[in-house]
Amino acid sequence: MDACWEIAVRRGCEIILLSEPDRRTIVDDRWVVSADSSAAILVSCGTAAVHNKGAGPGYVWVELARMVMFSVYLSPNSDFLVYARMVDDLVEEIARWRSKIVVVSGDFNVKVRSWGSAIDDRRGRLLEDAMASVDLQCVNRRGEMTFESGGVGIFVPDLTFVNMRGLQRLLGWQVLGEETLSDHRLITFEIGDVIQEERPGTRSVRFHSGSVAQFRAAIDFELGCSKDTDLNELTDTVFRVGAETGVIKEVTAGRAGVNWWTPELAKLRRRCVMSRHCLKRTQRPGENIEEELGRLRLARRDFRGATASKKCKRQ
Incomplete structure:
Protein backbone atom coordinates (compact mmCIF):
# COMPACT_ATOMS: atom_id res chain seq x y z
CA MET A 1 0.00 0.00 0.00
CA ASP A 2 2.84 2.41 0.81
CA ALA A 3 4.40 1.83 -2.62
CA CYS A 4 1.05 2.39 -4.38
CA TRP A 5 0.46 5.56 -2.40
CA GLU A 6 3.93 6.88 -3.23
CA ILE A 7 3.42 6.30 -6.95
CA ALA A 8 -0.06 7.88 -6.90
CA VAL A 9 1.20 10.98 -5.09
CA ARG A 10 4.18 11.31 -7.43
CA ARG A 11 1.87 11.16 -10.45
CA GLY A 12 -0.57 13.67 -8.98
CA CYS A 13 -3.60 11.35 -8.95
CA GLU A 14 -6.70 13.07 -7.56
CA ILE A 15 -8.94 9.99 -7.32
CA ILE A 16 -7.54 6.61 -6.26
CA LEU A 17 -9.67 3.46 -6.71
CA LEU A 18 -8.63 0.50 -4.57
CA SER A 19 -9.60 -3.16 -4.26
CA GLU A 20 -8.91 -4.93 -0.96
CA PRO A 21 -7.50 -1.81 0.76
CA ASP A 22 -5.43 -1.98 3.93
CA ARG A 23 -8.00 -0.95 6.54
CA ARG A 24 -5.28 0.51 8.76
CA THR A 25 -4.73 3.29 6.22
CA ILE A 26 -8.38 4.38 6.19
CA VAL A 27 -8.08 7.10 8.79
CA ASP A 28 -10.04 10.16 7.60
CA ASP A 29 -13.12 11.32 5.71
CA ARG A 30 -11.33 11.43 2.35
CA TRP A 31 -12.03 7.70 2.10
CA VAL A 32 -15.27 6.09 0.91
CA VAL A 33 -15.51 2.35 1.63
CA SER A 34 -17.84 -0.40 0.40
CA ALA A 35 -20.32 -2.13 2.70
CA ASP A 36 -17.95 -5.09 3.18
CA SER A 37 -14.74 -2.96 3.21
CA SER A 38 -13.46 -4.78 0.13
CA ALA A 39 -13.34 -1.72 -2.14
CA ALA A 40 -12.51 1.91 -1.46
CA ILE A 41 -12.07 5.30 -3.11
CA LEU A 42 -9.64 7.91 -1.83
CA VAL A 43 -10.18 11.51 -2.86
CA SER A 44 -6.71 12.99 -2.45
CA CYS A 45 -5.84 16.67 -2.22
CA GLY A 46 -6.77 18.29 -5.51
CA THR A 47 -9.56 19.97 -7.39
CA ALA A 48 -11.97 17.02 -7.21
CA ALA A 49 -15.03 17.80 -5.10
CA VAL A 50 -17.37 15.00 -4.03
CA HIS A 51 -21.06 15.85 -4.48
CA ASN A 52 -22.44 12.50 -3.37
CA LYS A 53 -21.26 9.03 -2.43
CA GLY A 54 -22.59 5.57 -1.72
CA ALA A 55 -21.68 1.92 -1.29
CA GLY A 56 -23.00 -1.59 -1.72
CA PRO A 57 -21.71 -5.14 -1.41
CA GLY A 58 -18.36 -5.22 -3.21
CA TYR A 59 -18.50 -1.70 -4.63
CA VAL A 60 -18.35 1.97 -3.68
CA TRP A 61 -19.01 5.11 -5.74
CA VAL A 62 -18.48 8.85 -5.63
CA GLU A 63 -20.25 11.51 -7.67
CA LEU A 64 -18.07 14.35 -8.90
CA ALA A 65 -19.03 17.41 -10.92
CA ARG A 66 -19.51 15.60 -14.23
CA MET A 67 -18.83 11.95 -13.55
CA VAL A 68 -19.47 9.02 -11.24
CA MET A 69 -16.59 6.68 -10.38
CA PHE A 70 -16.99 3.14 -9.03
CA SER A 71 -14.38 1.00 -7.29
CA VAL A 72 -15.16 -2.73 -7.24
CA TYR A 73 -13.89 -5.93 -5.67
CA LEU A 74 -15.73 -9.20 -6.33
CA SER A 75 -14.21 -12.14 -4.49
CA PRO A 76 -13.24 -15.30 -6.42
CA ASN A 77 -14.32 -17.35 -3.40
CA SER A 78 -17.99 -16.37 -3.45
CA ASP A 79 -20.67 -18.75 -4.73
CA PHE A 80 -21.79 -18.09 -8.32
CA LEU A 81 -25.30 -17.06 -7.24
CA VAL A 82 -23.84 -14.66 -4.67
CA TYR A 83 -21.53 -13.27 -7.35
CA ALA A 84 -24.50 -12.83 -9.72
CA ARG A 85 -26.50 -10.94 -7.08
CA MET A 86 -23.56 -8.62 -6.42
CA VAL A 87 -23.20 -7.92 -10.13
CA ASP A 88 -26.93 -7.24 -10.38
CA ASP A 89 -26.74 -4.76 -7.47
CA LEU A 90 -23.76 -3.04 -9.10
CA VAL A 91 -25.47 -2.77 -12.49
CA GLU A 92 -28.64 -1.40 -10.91
CA GLU A 93 -26.62 1.40 -9.30
CA ILE A 94 -24.70 2.12 -12.51
CA ALA A 95 -27.97 2.46 -14.44
CA ARG A 96 -28.97 5.43 -12.25
CA TRP A 97 -26.13 7.53 -13.71
CA ARG A 98 -26.65 7.25 -17.46
CA SER A 99 -26.69 11.05 -17.83
CA LYS A 100 -23.12 11.37 -16.50
CA ILE A 101 -19.70 10.03 -17.37
CA VAL A 102 -19.43 6.63 -15.68
CA VAL A 103 -16.12 4.92 -14.86
CA VAL A 104 -16.08 1.47 -13.21
CA SER A 105 -12.75 -0.06 -12.23
CA GLY A 106 -11.62 -2.85 -9.94
CA ASP A 107 -10.74 -6.49 -9.41
CA PHE A 108 -13.61 -8.56 -10.84
CA ASN A 109 -11.88 -11.97 -10.72
CA VAL A 110 -13.24 -13.13 -14.06
CA LYS A 111 -11.78 -14.54 -17.26
CA VAL A 112 -12.93 -13.15 -20.61
CA ARG A 113 -11.01 -13.67 -23.85
CA SER A 114 -12.03 -10.36 -25.36
CA TRP A 115 -10.67 -8.58 -22.28
CA GLY A 116 -7.27 -10.25 -22.39
CA SER A 117 -7.59 -13.57 -20.52
CA ALA A 118 -6.77 -16.89 -22.15
CA ILE A 119 -10.27 -18.37 -21.69
CA ASP A 120 -13.86 -17.44 -20.84
CA ASP A 121 -15.42 -18.55 -17.58
CA ARG A 122 -19.01 -18.49 -16.36
CA ARG A 123 -18.57 -15.39 -14.23
CA GLY A 124 -16.86 -13.61 -17.09
CA ARG A 125 -19.77 -14.27 -19.42
CA LEU A 126 -22.19 -13.02 -16.79
CA LEU A 127 -20.19 -9.83 -16.21
CA GLU A 128 -19.77 -9.23 -19.94
CA ASP A 129 -23.53 -9.36 -20.48
CA ALA A 130 -24.21 -7.22 -17.39
CA MET A 131 -21.88 -4.43 -18.50
CA ALA A 132 -23.28 -4.51 -22.02
CA SER A 133 -26.79 -4.08 -20.60
CA VAL A 134 -25.80 -0.64 -19.23
CA ASP A 135 -23.71 0.30 -22.30
CA LEU A 136 -20.31 0.11 -20.62
CA GLN A 137 -17.25 -0.82 -22.64
CA CYS A 138 -14.08 -2.45 -21.30
CA VAL A 139 -11.04 -0.32 -22.19
CA ASN A 140 -8.38 -2.88 -21.24
CA ARG A 141 -5.93 -3.56 -24.05
CA ARG A 142 -5.25 -7.12 -25.10
CA GLY A 143 -1.73 -8.17 -24.24
CA GLU A 144 -1.38 -5.82 -21.26
CA MET A 145 -1.32 -7.97 -18.14
CA THR A 146 -2.70 -6.42 -14.95
CA PHE A 147 -1.84 -9.38 -12.70
CA GLU A 148 1.22 -11.55 -12.06
CA SER A 149 -0.48 -14.91 -12.49
CA GLY A 150 2.31 -17.07 -11.07
CA GLY A 151 1.95 -19.79 -13.66
CA VAL A 152 -1.86 -20.10 -13.67
CA GLY A 153 -2.16 -18.87 -17.26
CA ILE A 154 -3.06 -15.52 -18.76
CA PHE A 155 -5.48 -13.89 -16.35
CA VAL A 156 -6.70 -10.27 -16.42
CA PRO A 157 -8.96 -9.75 -13.38
CA ASP A 158 -8.42 -5.97 -13.12
CA LEU A 159 -10.76 -4.24 -15.52
CA THR A 160 -11.85 -0.70 -16.38
CA PHE A 161 -15.25 0.06 -17.91
CA VAL A 162 -16.39 3.40 -19.31
CA ASN A 163 -19.64 4.55 -20.91
CA MET A 164 -19.75 6.42 -24.22
CA ARG A 165 -19.63 9.83 -22.55
CA GLY A 166 -16.43 8.77 -20.81
CA LEU A 167 -14.87 7.12 -23.86
CA GLN A 168 -15.01 10.46 -25.65
CA ARG A 169 -12.79 11.96 -22.94
CA LEU A 170 -10.61 9.03 -21.89
CA LEU A 171 -6.88 9.72 -22.05
CA GLY A 172 -3.76 7.67 -21.38
CA TRP A 173 -5.16 4.38 -20.03
CA GLN A 174 -2.11 2.27 -19.21
CA VAL A 175 -0.80 -0.48 -16.97
CA LEU A 176 2.26 0.69 -15.06
CA GLY A 177 5.32 -1.49 -14.75
CA GLU A 178 6.46 0.06 -11.46
CA GLU A 179 6.95 -2.23 -8.45
CA THR A 180 4.07 -2.14 -5.96
CA LEU A 181 4.89 -5.20 -3.79
CA SER A 182 1.60 -6.67 -5.00
CA ASP A 183 0.62 -9.26 -7.63
CA HIS A 184 -1.66 -6.61 -9.14
CA ARG A 185 -0.26 -3.79 -11.26
CA LEU A 186 -1.35 -0.18 -11.10
CA ILE A 187 -3.60 1.22 -13.81
CA THR A 188 -3.74 4.94 -14.56
CA PHE A 189 -5.96 7.00 -16.82
CA GLU A 190 -7.38 10.50 -17.14
CA ILE A 191 -10.83 11.82 -17.99
CA GLY A 192 -10.16 15.02 -19.94
CA ASP A 193 -12.27 18.13 -20.33
CA VAL A 194 -12.28 18.04 -24.13
CA ILE A 195 -14.05 15.44 -26.26
CA GLN A 196 -11.45 13.50 -28.22
CA GLU A 197 -11.59 13.33 -31.98
CA GLU A 198 -13.71 10.38 -33.07
CA ARG A 199 -11.57 7.46 -34.17
CA PRO A 200 -12.29 5.39 -37.28
CA GLY A 201 -14.46 2.41 -36.50
CA THR A 202 -16.34 3.86 -33.50
CA ARG A 203 -19.72 3.97 -35.20
CA SER A 204 -22.57 2.21 -33.43
CA VAL A 251 -27.70 2.16 -35.25
CA THR A 252 -29.70 5.36 -35.55
CA ALA A 253 -30.92 7.54 -32.72
CA GLY A 254 -33.46 5.85 -30.49
CA ARG A 255 -37.12 6.65 -30.31
CA ALA A 256 -38.45 9.31 -28.00
CA GLY A 257 -39.14 8.15 -24.46
CA VAL A 258 -42.61 7.15 -23.38
CA ASN A 259 -44.33 8.59 -20.33
CA TRP A 260 -44.98 5.22 -18.69
CA TRP A 261 -41.34 4.02 -18.65
CA THR A 262 -39.84 3.76 -15.15
CA PRO A 263 -36.51 2.70 -13.55
CA GLU A 264 -38.25 -0.48 -12.38
CA LEU A 265 -39.10 -1.42 -15.99
CA ALA A 266 -35.53 -0.64 -17.04
CA LYS A 267 -34.22 -3.02 -14.38
CA LEU A 268 -36.60 -5.81 -15.49
CA ARG A 269 -35.59 -5.28 -19.12
CA ARG A 270 -31.89 -5.54 -18.24
CA ARG A 271 -32.60 -8.85 -16.52
CA CYS A 272 -34.32 -10.10 -19.67
CA VAL A 273 -31.33 -9.12 -21.79
CA MET A 274 -28.85 -10.73 -19.38
CA SER A 275 -30.92 -13.93 -19.18
CA ARG A 276 -31.18 -14.15 -22.96
CA HIS A 277 -27.43 -13.70 -23.39
CA CYS A 278 -26.70 -16.30 -20.71
CA LEU A 279 -29.00 -18.77 -22.46
CA LYS A 280 -27.25 -18.23 -25.79
CA ARG A 281 -23.88 -18.87 -24.17
CA THR A 282 -25.04 -22.00 -22.32
CA GLN A 283 -23.77 -24.50 -24.86
CA ARG A 284 -20.99 -26.18 -22.91
CA PRO A 285 -21.08 -29.62 -21.30
CA GLY A 286 -22.27 -29.59 -17.71
CA GLU A 287 -24.26 -26.36 -17.97
CA ASN A 288 -28.00 -26.59 -17.34
CA ILE A 289 -29.87 -25.20 -20.35
CA GLU A 290 -33.28 -25.81 -18.78
CA GLU A 291 -32.29 -23.73 -15.73
CA GLU A 292 -31.23 -20.78 -17.89
CA LEU A 293 -34.35 -21.13 -20.04
CA GLY A 294 -36.52 -21.04 -16.91
CA ARG A 295 -34.83 -17.85 -15.76
CA LEU A 296 -35.41 -16.22 -19.14
CA ARG A 297 -39.10 -17.17 -19.15
CA LEU A 298 -39.55 -15.82 -15.64
CA ALA A 299 -37.75 -12.58 -16.47
CA ARG A 300 -39.87 -12.07 -19.60
CA ARG A 301 -43.09 -12.79 -17.70
CA ASP A 302 -42.22 -10.25 -15.01
CA PHE A 303 -41.24 -7.63 -17.60
CA ARG A 304 -44.36 -8.07 -19.71
CA GLY A 305 -46.63 -8.01 -16.67
CA ALA A 306 -45.04 -4.86 -15.26
CA THR A 307 -45.12 -3.15 -18.67
CA ALA A 308 -48.82 -3.89 -19.17
CA SER A 309 -49.58 -2.62 -15.67
CA LYS A 310 -47.73 0.68 -16.21
CA LYS A 311 -49.43 1.25 -19.57
CA CYS A 312 -52.88 0.72 -18.06
CA LYS A 313 -52.18 3.12 -15.18
CA ARG A 314 -50.96 5.84 -17.54
CA GLN A 315 -54.02 5.50 -19.76
Missing part, protein backbone atom coordinates in the same frame (compact mmCIF):
# COMPACT_ATOMS: atom_id res chain seq x y z
CA VAL A 205 -23.58 -0.84 -35.44
CA ARG A 206 -25.49 -4.10 -35.24
CA PHE A 207 -24.29 -7.21 -37.03
CA HIS A 208 -26.76 -9.42 -38.88
CA SER A 209 -26.40 -12.73 -40.66
CA GLY A 210 -26.95 -11.22 -44.11
CA SER A 211 -24.92 -12.74 -46.91
CA VAL A 212 -21.62 -13.36 -45.16
CA ALA A 213 -20.09 -15.10 -48.19
CA GLN A 214 -21.03 -12.17 -50.43
CA PHE A 215 -19.64 -9.74 -47.86
CA ARG A 216 -16.29 -11.55 -47.73
CA ALA A 217 -16.06 -11.74 -51.51
CA ALA A 218 -16.83 -8.03 -51.87
CA ILE A 219 -14.21 -7.07 -49.27
CA ASP A 220 -11.57 -9.24 -50.99
CA PHE A 221 -12.43 -7.56 -54.31
CA GLU A 222 -12.25 -4.03 -52.84
CA LEU A 223 -8.91 -4.68 -51.14
CA GLY A 224 -7.52 -6.24 -54.32
CA CYS A 225 -8.37 -3.12 -56.33
CA SER A 226 -6.49 -0.72 -54.02
CA LYS A 227 -2.91 -1.05 -52.82
CA ASP A 228 -2.69 2.22 -50.87
CA THR A 229 -5.98 2.27 -48.93
CA ASP A 230 -5.54 4.12 -45.62
CA LEU A 231 -7.42 3.25 -42.43
CA ASN A 232 -10.22 5.78 -42.96
CA GLU A 233 -10.88 4.57 -46.50
CA LEU A 234 -10.76 0.94 -45.38
CA THR A 235 -13.27 1.63 -42.60
CA ASP A 236 -15.64 3.35 -45.02
CA THR A 237 -15.31 0.43 -47.43
CA VAL A 238 -16.16 -2.14 -44.75
CA PHE A 239 -19.25 -0.19 -43.65
CA ARG A 240 -20.41 0.41 -47.22
CA VAL A 241 -20.02 -3.22 -48.30
CA GLY A 242 -21.51 -4.41 -45.02
CA ALA A 243 -24.60 -2.26 -45.57
CA GLU A 244 -24.95 -3.43 -49.18
CA THR A 245 -24.82 -7.11 -48.18
CA GLY A 246 -26.97 -6.71 -45.06
CA VAL A 247 -24.23 -7.85 -42.66
CA ILE A 248 -23.78 -4.48 -40.94
CA LYS A 249 -26.53 -2.03 -40.02
CA GLU A 250 -25.73 1.28 -38.36
Whole structure:
Protein backbone atom coordinates (compact mmCIF):
# COMPACT_ATOMS: atom_id res chain seq x y z
CA MET A 1 0.00 0.00 0.00
CA ASP A 2 2.84 2.41 0.81
CA ALA A 3 4.40 1.83 -2.62
CA CYS A 4 1.05 2.39 -4.38
CA TRP A 5 0.46 5.56 -2.40
CA GLU A 6 3.93 6.88 -3.23
CA ILE A 7 3.42 6.30 -6.95
CA ALA A 8 -0.06 7.88 -6.90
CA VAL A 9 1.20 10.98 -5.09
CA ARG A 10 4.18 11.31 -7.43
CA ARG A 11 1.87 11.16 -10.45
CA GLY A 12 -0.57 13.67 -8.98
CA CYS A 13 -3.60 11.35 -8.95
CA GLU A 14 -6.70 13.07 -7.56
CA ILE A 15 -8.94 9.99 -7.32
CA ILE A 16 -7.54 6.61 -6.26
CA LEU A 17 -9.67 3.46 -6.71
CA LEU A 18 -8.63 0.50 -4.57
CA SER A 19 -9.60 -3.16 -4.26
CA GLU A 20 -8.91 -4.93 -0.96
CA PRO A 21 -7.50 -1.81 0.76
CA ASP A 22 -5.43 -1.98 3.93
CA ARG A 23 -8.00 -0.95 6.54
CA ARG A 24 -5.28 0.51 8.76
CA THR A 25 -4.73 3.29 6.22
CA ILE A 26 -8.38 4.38 6.19
CA VAL A 27 -8.08 7.10 8.79
CA ASP A 28 -10.04 10.16 7.60
CA ASP A 29 -13.12 11.32 5.71
CA ARG A 30 -11.33 11.43 2.35
CA TRP A 31 -12.03 7.70 2.10
CA VAL A 32 -15.27 6.09 0.91
CA VAL A 33 -15.51 2.35 1.63
CA SER A 34 -17.84 -0.40 0.40
CA ALA A 35 -20.32 -2.13 2.70
CA ASP A 36 -17.95 -5.09 3.18
CA SER A 37 -14.74 -2.96 3.21
CA SER A 38 -13.46 -4.78 0.13
CA ALA A 39 -13.34 -1.72 -2.14
CA ALA A 40 -12.51 1.91 -1.46
CA ILE A 41 -12.07 5.30 -3.11
CA LEU A 42 -9.64 7.91 -1.83
CA VAL A 43 -10.18 11.51 -2.86
CA SER A 44 -6.71 12.99 -2.45
CA CYS A 45 -5.84 16.67 -2.22
CA GLY A 46 -6.77 18.29 -5.51
CA THR A 47 -9.56 19.97 -7.39
CA ALA A 48 -11.97 17.02 -7.21
CA ALA A 49 -15.03 17.80 -5.10
CA VAL A 50 -17.37 15.00 -4.03
CA HIS A 51 -21.06 15.85 -4.48
CA ASN A 52 -22.44 12.50 -3.37
CA LYS A 53 -21.26 9.03 -2.43
CA GLY A 54 -22.59 5.57 -1.72
CA ALA A 55 -21.68 1.92 -1.29
CA GLY A 56 -23.00 -1.59 -1.72
CA PRO A 57 -21.71 -5.14 -1.41
CA GLY A 58 -18.36 -5.22 -3.21
CA TYR A 59 -18.50 -1.70 -4.63
CA VAL A 60 -18.35 1.97 -3.68
CA TRP A 61 -19.01 5.11 -5.74
CA VAL A 62 -18.48 8.85 -5.63
CA GLU A 63 -20.25 11.51 -7.67
CA LEU A 64 -18.07 14.35 -8.90
CA ALA A 65 -19.03 17.41 -10.92
CA ARG A 66 -19.51 15.60 -14.23
CA MET A 67 -18.83 11.95 -13.55
CA VAL A 68 -19.47 9.02 -11.24
CA MET A 69 -16.59 6.68 -10.38
CA PHE A 70 -16.99 3.14 -9.03
CA SER A 71 -14.38 1.00 -7.29
CA VAL A 72 -15.16 -2.73 -7.24
CA TYR A 73 -13.89 -5.93 -5.67
CA LEU A 74 -15.73 -9.20 -6.33
CA SER A 75 -14.21 -12.14 -4.49
CA PRO A 76 -13.24 -15.30 -6.42
CA ASN A 77 -14.32 -17.35 -3.40
CA SER A 78 -17.99 -16.37 -3.45
CA ASP A 79 -20.67 -18.75 -4.73
CA PHE A 80 -21.79 -18.09 -8.32
CA LEU A 81 -25.30 -17.06 -7.24
CA VAL A 82 -23.84 -14.66 -4.67
CA TYR A 83 -21.53 -13.27 -7.35
CA ALA A 84 -24.50 -12.83 -9.72
CA ARG A 85 -26.50 -10.94 -7.08
CA MET A 86 -23.56 -8.62 -6.42
CA VAL A 87 -23.20 -7.92 -10.13
CA ASP A 88 -26.93 -7.24 -10.38
CA ASP A 89 -26.74 -4.76 -7.47
CA LEU A 90 -23.76 -3.04 -9.10
CA VAL A 91 -25.47 -2.77 -12.49
CA GLU A 92 -28.64 -1.40 -10.91
CA GLU A 93 -26.62 1.40 -9.30
CA ILE A 94 -24.70 2.12 -12.51
CA ALA A 95 -27.97 2.46 -14.44
CA ARG A 96 -28.97 5.43 -12.25
CA TRP A 97 -26.13 7.53 -13.71
CA ARG A 98 -26.65 7.25 -17.46
CA SER A 99 -26.69 11.05 -17.83
CA LYS A 100 -23.12 11.37 -16.50
CA ILE A 101 -19.70 10.03 -17.37
CA VAL A 102 -19.43 6.63 -15.68
CA VAL A 103 -16.12 4.92 -14.86
CA VAL A 104 -16.08 1.47 -13.21
CA SER A 105 -12.75 -0.06 -12.23
CA GLY A 106 -11.62 -2.85 -9.94
CA ASP A 107 -10.74 -6.49 -9.41
CA PHE A 108 -13.61 -8.56 -10.84
CA ASN A 109 -11.88 -11.97 -10.72
CA VAL A 110 -13.24 -13.13 -14.06
CA LYS A 111 -11.78 -14.54 -17.26
CA VAL A 112 -12.93 -13.15 -20.61
CA ARG A 113 -11.01 -13.67 -23.85
CA SER A 114 -12.03 -10.36 -25.36
CA TRP A 115 -10.67 -8.58 -22.28
CA GLY A 116 -7.27 -10.25 -22.39
CA SER A 117 -7.59 -13.57 -20.52
CA ALA A 118 -6.77 -16.89 -22.15
CA ILE A 119 -10.27 -18.37 -21.69
CA ASP A 120 -13.86 -17.44 -20.84
CA ASP A 121 -15.42 -18.55 -17.58
CA ARG A 122 -19.01 -18.49 -16.36
CA ARG A 123 -18.57 -15.39 -14.23
CA GLY A 124 -16.86 -13.61 -17.09
CA ARG A 125 -19.77 -14.27 -19.42
CA LEU A 126 -22.19 -13.02 -16.79
CA LEU A 127 -20.19 -9.83 -16.21
CA GLU A 128 -19.77 -9.23 -19.94
CA ASP A 129 -23.53 -9.36 -20.48
CA ALA A 130 -24.21 -7.22 -17.39
CA MET A 131 -21.88 -4.43 -18.50
CA ALA A 132 -23.28 -4.51 -22.02
CA SER A 133 -26.79 -4.08 -20.60
CA VAL A 134 -25.80 -0.64 -19.23
CA ASP A 135 -23.71 0.30 -22.30
CA LEU A 136 -20.31 0.11 -20.62
CA GLN A 137 -17.25 -0.82 -22.64
CA CYS A 138 -14.08 -2.45 -21.30
CA VAL A 139 -11.04 -0.32 -22.19
CA ASN A 140 -8.38 -2.88 -21.24
CA ARG A 141 -5.93 -3.56 -24.05
CA ARG A 142 -5.25 -7.12 -25.10
CA GLY A 143 -1.73 -8.17 -24.24
CA GLU A 144 -1.38 -5.82 -21.26
CA MET A 145 -1.32 -7.97 -18.14
CA THR A 146 -2.70 -6.42 -14.95
CA PHE A 147 -1.84 -9.38 -12.70
CA GLU A 148 1.22 -11.55 -12.06
CA SER A 149 -0.48 -14.91 -12.49
CA GLY A 150 2.31 -17.07 -11.07
CA GLY A 151 1.95 -19.79 -13.66
CA VAL A 152 -1.86 -20.10 -13.67
CA GLY A 153 -2.16 -18.87 -17.26
CA ILE A 154 -3.06 -15.52 -18.76
CA PHE A 155 -5.48 -13.89 -16.35
CA VAL A 156 -6.70 -10.27 -16.42
CA PRO A 157 -8.96 -9.75 -13.38
CA ASP A 158 -8.42 -5.97 -13.12
CA LEU A 159 -10.76 -4.24 -15.52
CA THR A 160 -11.85 -0.70 -16.38
CA PHE A 161 -15.25 0.06 -17.91
CA VAL A 162 -16.39 3.40 -19.31
CA ASN A 163 -19.64 4.55 -20.91
CA MET A 164 -19.75 6.42 -24.22
CA ARG A 165 -19.63 9.83 -22.55
CA GLY A 166 -16.43 8.77 -20.81
CA LEU A 167 -14.87 7.12 -23.86
CA GLN A 168 -15.01 10.46 -25.65
CA ARG A 169 -12.79 11.96 -22.94
CA LEU A 170 -10.61 9.03 -21.89
CA LEU A 171 -6.88 9.72 -22.05
CA GLY A 172 -3.76 7.67 -21.38
CA TRP A 173 -5.16 4.38 -20.03
CA GLN A 174 -2.11 2.27 -19.21
CA VAL A 175 -0.80 -0.48 -16.97
CA LEU A 176 2.26 0.69 -15.06
CA GLY A 177 5.32 -1.49 -14.75
CA GLU A 178 6.46 0.06 -11.46
CA GLU A 179 6.95 -2.23 -8.45
CA THR A 180 4.07 -2.14 -5.96
CA LEU A 181 4.89 -5.20 -3.79
CA SER A 182 1.60 -6.67 -5.00
CA ASP A 183 0.62 -9.26 -7.63
CA HIS A 184 -1.66 -6.61 -9.14
CA ARG A 185 -0.26 -3.79 -11.26
CA LEU A 186 -1.35 -0.18 -11.10
CA ILE A 187 -3.60 1.22 -13.81
CA THR A 188 -3.74 4.94 -14.56
CA PHE A 189 -5.96 7.00 -16.82
CA GLU A 190 -7.38 10.50 -17.14
CA ILE A 191 -10.83 11.82 -17.99
CA GLY A 192 -10.16 15.02 -19.94
CA ASP A 193 -12.27 18.13 -20.33
CA VAL A 194 -12.28 18.04 -24.13
CA ILE A 195 -14.05 15.44 -26.26
CA GLN A 196 -11.45 13.50 -28.22
CA GLU A 197 -11.59 13.33 -31.98
CA GLU A 198 -13.71 10.38 -33.07
CA ARG A 199 -11.57 7.46 -34.17
CA PRO A 200 -12.29 5.39 -37.28
CA GLY A 201 -14.46 2.41 -36.50
CA THR A 202 -16.34 3.86 -33.50
CA ARG A 203 -19.72 3.97 -35.20
CA SER A 204 -22.57 2.21 -33.43
CA VAL A 205 -23.58 -0.84 -35.44
CA ARG A 206 -25.49 -4.10 -35.24
CA PHE A 207 -24.29 -7.21 -37.03
CA HIS A 208 -26.76 -9.42 -38.88
CA SER A 209 -26.40 -12.73 -40.66
CA GLY A 210 -26.95 -11.22 -44.11
CA SER A 211 -24.92 -12.74 -46.91
CA VAL A 212 -21.62 -13.36 -45.16
CA ALA A 213 -20.09 -15.10 -48.19
CA GLN A 214 -21.03 -12.17 -50.43
CA PHE A 215 -19.64 -9.74 -47.86
CA ARG A 216 -16.29 -11.55 -47.73
CA ALA A 217 -16.06 -11.74 -51.51
CA ALA A 218 -16.83 -8.03 -51.87
CA ILE A 219 -14.21 -7.07 -49.27
CA ASP A 220 -11.57 -9.24 -50.99
CA PHE A 221 -12.43 -7.56 -54.31
CA GLU A 222 -12.25 -4.03 -52.84
CA LEU A 223 -8.91 -4.68 -51.14
CA GLY A 224 -7.52 -6.24 -54.32
CA CYS A 225 -8.37 -3.12 -56.33
CA SER A 226 -6.49 -0.72 -54.02
CA LYS A 227 -2.91 -1.05 -52.82
CA ASP A 228 -2.69 2.22 -50.87
CA THR A 229 -5.98 2.27 -48.93
CA ASP A 230 -5.54 4.12 -45.62
CA LEU A 231 -7.42 3.25 -42.43
CA ASN A 232 -10.22 5.78 -42.96
CA GLU A 233 -10.88 4.57 -46.50
CA LEU A 234 -10.76 0.94 -45.38
CA THR A 235 -13.27 1.63 -42.60
CA ASP A 236 -15.64 3.35 -45.02
CA THR A 237 -15.31 0.43 -47.43
CA VAL A 238 -16.16 -2.14 -44.75
CA PHE A 239 -19.25 -0.19 -43.65
CA ARG A 240 -20.41 0.41 -47.22
CA VAL A 241 -20.02 -3.22 -48.30
CA GLY A 242 -21.51 -4.41 -45.02
CA ALA A 243 -24.60 -2.26 -45.57
CA GLU A 244 -24.95 -3.43 -49.18
CA THR A 245 -24.82 -7.11 -48.18
CA GLY A 246 -26.97 -6.71 -45.06
CA VAL A 247 -24.23 -7.85 -42.66
CA ILE A 248 -23.78 -4.48 -40.94
CA LYS A 249 -26.53 -2.03 -40.02
CA GLU A 250 -25.73 1.28 -38.36
CA VAL A 251 -27.70 2.16 -35.25
CA THR A 252 -29.70 5.36 -35.55
CA ALA A 253 -30.92 7.54 -32.72
CA GLY A 254 -33.46 5.85 -30.49
CA ARG A 255 -37.12 6.65 -30.31
CA ALA A 256 -38.45 9.31 -28.00
CA GLY A 257 -39.14 8.15 -24.46
CA VAL A 258 -42.61 7.15 -23.38
CA ASN A 259 -44.33 8.59 -20.33
CA TRP A 260 -44.98 5.22 -18.69
CA TRP A 261 -41.34 4.02 -18.65
CA THR A 262 -39.84 3.76 -15.15
CA PRO A 263 -36.51 2.70 -13.55
CA GLU A 264 -38.25 -0.48 -12.38
CA LEU A 265 -39.10 -1.42 -15.99
CA ALA A 266 -35.53 -0.64 -17.04
CA LYS A 267 -34.22 -3.02 -14.38
CA LEU A 268 -36.60 -5.81 -15.49
CA ARG A 269 -35.59 -5.28 -19.12
CA ARG A 270 -31.89 -5.54 -18.24
CA ARG A 271 -32.60 -8.85 -16.52
CA CYS A 272 -34.32 -10.10 -19.67
CA VAL A 273 -31.33 -9.12 -21.79
CA MET A 274 -28.85 -10.73 -19.38
CA SER A 275 -30.92 -13.93 -19.18
CA ARG A 276 -31.18 -14.15 -22.96
CA HIS A 277 -27.43 -13.70 -23.39
CA CYS A 278 -26.70 -16.30 -20.71
CA LEU A 279 -29.00 -18.77 -22.46
CA LYS A 280 -27.25 -18.23 -25.79
CA ARG A 281 -23.88 -18.87 -24.17
CA THR A 282 -25.04 -22.00 -22.32
CA GLN A 283 -23.77 -24.50 -24.86
CA ARG A 284 -20.99 -26.18 -22.91
CA PRO A 285 -21.08 -29.62 -21.30
CA GLY A 286 -22.27 -29.59 -17.71
CA GLU A 287 -24.26 -26.36 -17.97
CA ASN A 288 -28.00 -26.59 -17.34
CA ILE A 289 -29.87 -25.20 -20.35
CA GLU A 290 -33.28 -25.81 -18.78
CA GLU A 291 -32.29 -23.73 -15.73
CA GLU A 292 -31.23 -20.78 -17.89
CA LEU A 293 -34.35 -21.13 -20.04
CA GLY A 294 -36.52 -21.04 -16.91
CA ARG A 295 -34.83 -17.85 -15.76
CA LEU A 296 -35.41 -16.22 -19.14
CA ARG A 297 -39.10 -17.17 -19.15
CA LEU A 298 -39.55 -15.82 -15.64
CA ALA A 299 -37.75 -12.58 -16.47
CA ARG A 300 -39.87 -12.07 -19.60
CA ARG A 301 -43.09 -12.79 -17.70
CA ASP A 302 -42.22 -10.25 -15.01
CA PHE A 303 -41.24 -7.63 -17.60
CA ARG A 304 -44.36 -8.07 -19.71
CA GLY A 305 -46.63 -8.01 -16.67
CA ALA A 306 -45.04 -4.86 -15.26
CA THR A 307 -45.12 -3.15 -18.67
CA ALA A 308 -48.82 -3.89 -19.17
CA SER A 309 -49.58 -2.62 -15.67
CA LYS A 310 -47.73 0.68 -16.21
CA LYS A 311 -49.43 1.25 -19.57
CA CYS A 312 -52.88 0.72 -18.06
CA LYS A 313 -52.18 3.12 -15.18
CA ARG A 314 -50.96 5.84 -17.54
CA GLN A 315 -54.02 5.50 -19.76
